[in-house]
Amino acid sequence: MALATDPKRAPLGALLGKAGASLTSAQTDLGLGVGLASGMVMSEATLEIKAAVSRNSTGELEIEPLSSAHLAGALNASAVSTIRVNFVATAATPNAASGSDGTTTPVKNRDEIIKNFRQRDDLLALERVLGPLQVNASFLAGSQRWLVNAVDADGRLVREQLLSD
Structure with a gap:
């Protein structure tokens, strides 16, 4: 993960990685204390960001949050990008033993x-x-x-x- 040279800007890949990790953490915490498995509680989430997007010296996309100065008209509206990321959950492979016919047997009775x-x-x-x-x-x-x-x-x-x- 590259560090941003401008403290106002962040690599897009780093933002998406942190957002995905945060969603995973929230997903894991859902259902704790009430006996629910949380592997598939949330199947889809969308993150939408309006920001200025540019490339750094290595060609990596960076985003810059929009400030009140930007919103007051100091920024050309065509320079604002919408970044939309769809996160889709997938089910993990069951942990219990599978029978020879492919069926899964329960651990508890x-x-x-x-x-x-x-x-x-x-x-x-x-x-x-x-x-x-x-x-x-x-x-x-x-x-x-x-x-x-x-x-x-x-x-x-x-x-x-x-x-x-």
Whole structure:
């Protein structure tokens, strides 16, 4: 990564690298503390910047933020560029072992998932109001997650959640 010779300017590649790293960091932090896997929470994001773009002595594109002087008319409007970057997330390869037929087997068992789900404060509160709930869990091999749902005595879905394996 090259350093900018003018402190007002920054290499475009450095900006995009930092923006991508920041998005990755935010993506990783999503879902922490609530039992969600965050590998694919946000599938797409767009960063749009209006700036003056030029080339440095090595030919690398640099951007210069627009100041109030620029916006007041000291800058030719045709010198302003719009930089739009689309970040698209991709799913990571599942970590669990794959069977010989290509299917993925869960690490946790169904009873363990159901037991942990039944102990959640929100589900206990719903059972106090609605009465006993039937909890079902299905493993979704493609995403390495469990789809867990709770239905009341009338068969109405009252809670559904994806839990990481």
